[in-house]
Amino acid sequence: MIPNSKILLAALCMLIHFGAFGQRKSLFNGKDLTGWTIHGTEKWYVENGELVCESGPDKQYGYLSTNETYKDFELTVHFKQEADGNSGVFIRSDIEGVKISGWQVEVAPPAHNTGGIYESYGRGWLIQPEPEKDKYLKVGEWNTMKIRAVGNEVTTWLNGKKMVHLSDEKIGAAKGFIALQIHDGGGIKVRWKDLTIKEL
Template sequence: MSPKHNFTAILVIAVSLSTPLAQLHAVEDDWKSLFNGHDLTGWKANQNPESFTVENGLLKTHGLNDMAHLYYFGENDNQPEKFINFEFRCEVLVMAKSNSGIFFHTNYEKTDHFLKHGYEAQINNDPRTTKELTGSLFAVIPVLESPVRDEEWFRYYIKVDGNHIIIKVNDTITVDYREGENPVRKPFRKDRLLQKNGGALAIQAHDKDSTVYFRNIQLKKLP
C-alpha cells in the first residue's frame, strides 16, 4: 500500500470512529444486533481464530494463517444458529486489494478453503484479484464492476425469502435471483444452494493480504 493510500485509510477509519456506534445505525423493531462492538460473543471461528478481532468497536477480518470463517452461534455454544428467511444488513470497509464474503444458508465446516454449502455475497473491489466483485452472488450472479471503492464505508444488504435472494449495496440492487428447482452449478460447487431448514451465517477472512472491517451487523427474521 502506498503512503498516500495508507494515510487515507487511517484517516477514513479515524473519522468513522469519531461517532459512537449506537448513533451510526440504530436497531429498529424486529432487527437484532449480532455484534456488540466489544468482543466476539456469539461468534466462533471454524479455524484460525486469530484472523478475527475487535478493534475500536469494529469487527476486523484478516486471514493471517490462510482462509477462515467466523460463524454466528448466538446463544448456542454447540452449533451455529440457522436462518431460513431473513433480512441481513451491515456496513463494510475494504482495504486495498482485499477479499472477503458473507456466507448464508451454509454449514459449519472446518476447512481452510471456501465453504461448500450455501451462498456467498462477495466482497472485493479489485478486478485484478477476482472478476466477481462486491455485490456478486459468488459463482452464480457476477457483478463485474464494483459499485463501491476501497477504504470507504458502504452498506451491504441480503434478503432471503423462499427461493428469492436479493443483494443490495448502498440501497442499489446488485442481485435479484430466484433459485429454480434444478439450478446449474459447477461440480465442485454443487451444494451452493438454499437449504430447506435454513443454514448458518458466516463472515470470511480470505488471506493474509486481505483486511476488511464490519460494523452494525444486524438481522431480522422473516416468516
C-alpha cells in the same frame, strides 16, 4: 363464540410471533465475539467497536460464523476494505473444519463482483452483477451491504443500489448460519460494523 381466554391466548401467540420475527436485532455487540465461532487460524478481533478480519500466518481461508441459524431474513452489514479486502458474507451455510458449504455474497476489490452470489464447493458463480455496477463500491470507505433471503429468492444491494436477484430452489431448501470470510492468499484486512438482521 370463542371464550375470552382463547382470544387472549391467540393474541399472545401473535405478539410472540411478530416480536420474534418482526424486530431487527444486532449480531455484533461491538465489544467481543459473543454469539460467533471462529473457524481456521486467521485473525478475528474487535478494535474501536469494529469487527476486524485479517490474514494470519497460515494465509488460508478463515470464517467467523453466527452460533444461530437463519432461514428467511434481511441482513444489513457495513464493511470497509483495507489491503486486498477479498472477503464475503455467507448465508444459509454449514461448515466442517474450514470447508464451508453454502452461498457467499461477494465482498471484493473493484472488478471482482462485489454483491454477486457464489456457491462454495458446488456450482460456483450463480450470478454476478453487471460490470457497470462496480462503480457503487467505495474503495477504502465504509459500504453498506443488504441481503434479503426469502424462500428461493435472494436479492443483494450495495450502498442502496440493487446488485443481483436470484431465484434458486437449492438455496430455498437450505437453512444455516451467517458467516464472514477471509479468502486465502494473505494480505487481507476488512472491517465490519452494524451487523443487523431481521427474520422474516
